[in-house]
Each structure stands twice: as structure tokens, then as C-alpha cells.
Amino acid sequence: MSIALIDYGAGNLTSVVKGLRAVGAEVTIAATDAGLTRCSGIVVPGVGHFAATAGVDEGLRHAIMRRIEAGVPLFGICLGMQLLFEGSDEAPGVAGFGLIGGRCTRLSPPRPFKVPHVGWNTLEITRPAAILDGIDSGAHVYFTHTFAAPVTPDCAASTEHGPAFAAVVDRAHVAGVQFHPEKSGDAGLRILANFVAMTRS
Amino acid sequence: MLAKRIIACLDVRDGTVVKGINFEGLRNAGDPAELARRYNAEGIDELVILDVTATIEARRAIGETIRAVSRELFIPLTVGGGIRSLEDAAAAIEAGADKVSLNTAALSNPALIPLLADRYGSQAVVVAIDAKRERGGWAVYGRSGSAATSRDAVEWAQEAESRGAGEILLTSIDRDGTRTGFDCDVTAAVSRAVSIPVIASGGAGTFAHFAEVFTRGAADAALAASIFHFSEHAVDDLKQFLAGRGVPVRPC
Numbered sequence: 468m469s470i471a472l473i474d475y476g477a478g479n480l481t482s483v484v485k486g487l488r489a490v491g492a493e494v495t496i497a498a499t500d501a502g503l504t505r506c507s508g509i510v511v512p513g514v515g516h517f518a519a520t521a522g523v524d525e526g527l528r529h530a531i532m533r534r535i536e537a538g539v540p541l542f543g544i545c546l547g548m549q550l551l552f553e554g555s556d557e558a559p560g561v562a563g564f565g566l567i568g569g570r571c572t573r574l575s576p577p578r579p580f581k582v583p584h585v586g587w588n589t590l591e592i593t594r595p596a597a598i599l600d601g602i603d604s605g606a607h608v609y610f611t612h613t614f615a616a617p618v619t620p621d622c623a624a625s626t627e628h629g630p631a632f633a634a635v636v637d638r639a640h641v642a643g644v645q646f647h648p649e650k651s652g653d654a655g656l657r658i659l660a661n662f663v664a665m666t667r668s
Numbered sequence: 669m670l671a672k673r674i675i676a677c678l679d680v681r682d683g684t685v686v687k688g689i690n691f692e693g694l695r696n697a698g699d700p701a702e703l704a705r706r707y708n709a710e711g712i713d714e715l716v717i718l719d720v721t722a723t724i725e726a727r728r729a730i731g732e733t734i735r736a737v738s739r740e741l742f743i744p745l746t747v748g749g750g751i752r753s754l755e756d757a758a759a760a761i762e763a764g765a766d767k768v769s770l771n772t773a774a775l776s777n778p779a780l781i782p783l784l785a786d787r788y789g790s791q792a793v794v795v796a797i798d799a800k801r802e803r804g805g806w807a808v809y810g811r812s813g814s815a816a817t818s819r820d821a822v823e824w825a826q827e828a829e830s831r832g833a834g835e836i837l838l839t840s841i842d843r844d845g846t847r848t849g850f851d852c853d854v855t856a857a858v859s860r861a862v863s864i865p866v867i868a869s870g871g872a873g874t875f876a877h878f879a880e881v882f883t884r885g886a887a888d889a890a891l892a893a894s895i896f897h898f899s900e901h902a903v904d905d906l907k908q909f910l911a912g913r914g915v916p917v918r919p920c
Contacts, residue, residue, distance in 0.1 A: 481761075481762065481764055482738075482766065485764075486742060489740075489742070514788070514789045514791055514792070515789030515791075516789065579886070580670075581864060581865055581888060583790065583791060583834060583864065583865075584670070585791065585864075585865045585888070586671060586672075586673050586888065586889065587670070587671040587713055587918040588670045589669060607671060607918040607919075609743070609744060611744075611834070612791075627669065628670060647744075650766065651742070651743075652743055653742075656742060
């Protein structure tokens with residue numbers, strides 16, 4: 468069985484496909500609910516504006532929820548992680564999945580911090596999580612984002628850009644990362660491999 | 669803590685890297701994919717491919733170069749040179765670029781910036797500015813530094829930001845190729861005038877030049893080409909040098 472990568476028309480999927488395949492995963496692109504019926508895991512990628520997540524239509528959203536309820540692991544990347552929350556101030560009219568409590572808000576650190584937050588920043592691991600297996604605090608990963616999720620008990624690693632935000636969330640078999648593991652060198656590939664392992668256990 | 673980024677630039681013409689390659693142990697020293705692999709292994713934070721191909725026919729080759737470079741690369745890749753339309757950007761991104769860099773096309777058609785930002789997100793849109801010191805300020809030049817414009821570099825950077833650019837790649841025409849150091853004055857002026865990251869370019873000759881542009885120049889990232897070509901451990905050595913001077917870097 469393969470991992471279904473959700474294509475809802477937001478940005479390109481090339482890098483994520485390449486990253487997952489590099490760690491041995493079989494990947495299929497799923498643009499409709501039909502693509503989810505036989506998958507071993509679901510990846511929700513995404514770059515850009517939260518409003519783009521409205522591209523995950525009702526049918527697809529319903530199918531994703533059903534698969535999660537059936538125990539299929541889900542991994543959200545960047546915007547795909549923000550979608551796991553209740554919503555985002557970036558597009559107040561668009562509902563998130565609500566799998567993780569809280570809303571995403573705009574980063575507003577004091578000068579000289581810049582927004583968007585672009586570049587390699589460090590993870591501060593707050594508790595163990597399968598998605599972080601083999602990753603230590605201080606590991607650098609590549610971020611590029613303007614909005615961020617709050618640090619809550621579902622946060623397994625945080626990052627500071629001024630104040631701290633959730634870099635990694637983890638709740639049962641649902642995980643998400645604010646950064647781009649497919650662009651984060653060896654640390655990122657390890658995190659992708661950890662998700663692939665979750666889909667096989 | 670957010671690291672200061674070290675970015676290597678590959679000038680590519682007809683599928684071959686054209687700027688002073690001096691690596692030993694490469695099967696084909698001009699092969700962009702092999703050089704990219706090398707830099708990646710050495711710990712470079714990001715790569716820029718600049719297509720300096722002169723003709724439109726030959727430009728089609730850049731797609732193959734992007735595909736070859738990005739195949740085994742898991743760090744951000746920016747492609748610039750000759751991107752004039754949504755179609756050009758789409759082709760580069762489809763081939764594996766994470767960001768596209770706009771220069772002359774953004775000057776003649778600033779609406780291209782929001783067009784690409786709406787389609788791919790601001791994080792995918794870099795506006796490259798070639799600046800030359802003139803009359804107490806910095807003038808913007810187009811067409812690889814050959815065509816004067818009426819624009820001021822600081823104001824153009826602010827406009828690019830307001831139109832949706834995600835980063836500014838700022839090259840000092842005065843310093844480019846001189847190895848006398850980055851122009852910290854223009855870098856600081858632009859960096860302090862915008863809230864998006866600024867990549868300094870042009871003039872890197874020593875490790876101390878990088879330390880200077882990250883401190884006095886307030887740069888968020890620094891780009892160079894030839895300095896990385898001279899020794900096998902240049903990236904690692906540079907990062908250790910910077911770390912020793914209190915500049916936050918991603919260790920190799």
C-alpha cells in the first residue's frame with residue numbers, strides 16, 4: 468500500500484514526492500476521495516495562503532477524516548500542519564480539520580526579527596514523539612512561513628522566532644511539522660522516514 | 669535561533685557551470701548536478717542556479733539542469749535568469765525549483781510579482797536587485813547590470829515587498845567580481861527598510877567579508893560563487909569561522 472499525497476492545487480508537490488520516495492515510500496497523488504480508499508498513510512502538504520486549503524473540498528475532507536478514524540496515520544507539512552488546527556487568522560472563513568486544538572496566528576516578533584520567517588532554525592524538543600525519532604534538540608530544519616500554531620500540549624517540538632511557536636505537533640497517529648522536511652537535509656529525510664515507519668507499524 | 673544562510677550560486681550556460689570551477693575529484697567539473705551534490709555534502713544551506721544562457725533556444729536546457737540538480741538535493745533551490753512569465757516560472761518550479769528569482773522582468777512588469785506570489789506563494793518569489801552606488805544612493809540596473817533604470821534600490825525593494833516578494837537578492841554591481849567584500853552599506857539600507865529577508869551578493873573574497881555583511885550589513889543570507897570553488901572544505905570552514913565570531917549558522 469502506498470502513501471496518499473493530497474493534491475488540492477496549492478503549490479507544487481514535486482519536492483515532497485521526491486523526499487518520500489528517497490526514504491523508500493511508495494507515493495500516489497490523491498486529488499479526490501477515491502485516492503484514499505487503500506492508502507497506508509496520508510500526507511497533506513502545502514505552501515502559500517491558508518485560503519488555499521479550501522481546495523480540500525467536503526468530499527475529500529470527509530474521506531480524510533474517515534481514514535484517520537480508521538487508524539491511518541496522517542502527516543501535515545507547513546500549511547498542511549496548520550490545517551490540522553481549528554483555523555487560521557490568515558483566512559478566518561476557512562475551517563481547519565480541528566484535529567488539534569487552537570488557531571494559527573500571524574508571527575509578530577519585535578525588530579530585528581523578520582517576517583516571513585525564512586531559513587534554518589532549531590528545534591527544541593519538548594516531549595518524545597515517533598515522528599521525532601532520532602532527532603535531537605538543536606537540529607536545524609528549513610522554515611518558510613508567516614503564520615504559526617500555538618505551543619500546546621500537542622506540541623512535541625517548538626522553535627523560537629521571537630516568541631516560540633509549534634514546530635512539530637503530534638497527537639495519536641496524527642503528526643505535523645511547520646517546516647519543510649523535504650528541504651531540511653538529513654534531519655528532514657529522517658523525519659519523513661519516521662512517518663513512513665508509522666504507516667508500516 | 670535562526671541561522672544566517674550561506675548560499676552557493678551556480679552560473680549555468682547550456683547545461684554547464686561557467687564560473688571558475690577549480691574542484692578536484694569531480695568527474696565533470698562543469699556538471700551542475702555534481703557540483704550541487706558536492707556543496708550539499710559540504711553543508712551549503714541553499715543553492716541558486718542562475719541561467720546565463722544567451723539564446724531562447726538554448727534556454728530549454730535549463731529545465732533538464734534543474735531536474736538533474738534537484739534529483740538528489742534536499743535543500744532549497746532557487747532558479748533565476750530568463751524568468752519572464754508565469755509559464756517560465758511554472759516550468760522551473762515543475763522541474764524542481766522551490767523559488768524563482770525575478771530581475772529585469774519584474775522591473776519592466778512589476779505585476780509579475782503578485783501574479784507569481786498568488787499562484788505559488790510569496791515564499792517562492794525572490795526579487796533580485798542589481799544596485800550601483802550613484803549620487804549618494806543606489807540606483808537599480810536591469811539586463812544583467814547593463815541598463816540603467818530610474819529606480820532607487822531601497823524604494824524598489826520596498827515596492828517588491830508590498831507586491832508580494834518573499835525575499836530580496838541584492839547584488840552590488842560595484843563589488844561583484846572584485847573580491848573586496850560585500851557592500852554592507854546598501855545591504856544594511858535595504859535590509860532595514862523591508863521586513864522580508866535580504867540575501868547579500870557581490871564581492872565575497874574572504875570569510876571575514878561574510879562576518880561583516882551578517883553584522884554591519886544586517887544581511888539574512890549571503891550568496892557567493894567562486895569563494896566556494898577553491899577548497900574542498902570551504903563551506904564548513906566558513907561556517908566554523910562565523911560560529912567563532914558569534915554569527916548563528918547551521919553546522920555542517
